[in-house]
Amino acid sequence: MPGCDWVKSFLKRHPQLSQKIAQNISHARAATDEEIINNFFDNLEVELEGIPASNIWNYDETNPVDDPGQK
Numbered sequence: 001m002p003g004c005d006w007v008k009s010f011l012k013r014h015p016q017l018s019q020k021i022a023q024n025i026s027h028a029r030a031a032t033d034e035e036i037i038n039n040f041f042d043n044l045e046v047e048l049e050g051i052p053a054s055n056i057w058n059y060d061e062t063n064p065v066d067d068p069g070q071k
Helices: 006-013 034-048
Strands: none
16 A cells, blocks of 8 residues: 555656646536537547547647647
């Protein structure tokens, strides 16, 4: 079982990680309902039809650089 200083030691070993304070999401982003979510996944299913899973990549919101030569 990890000790009480486990998190502190982990962060010290991985200085590229940082802690962030959680923020509330905007009212517009929070105002979703089941119909909107179902519609999104129905559209996604149509768009992904015929594309092998190995060709699907996750692209999150950390803003990675698309052009490795660009900084």
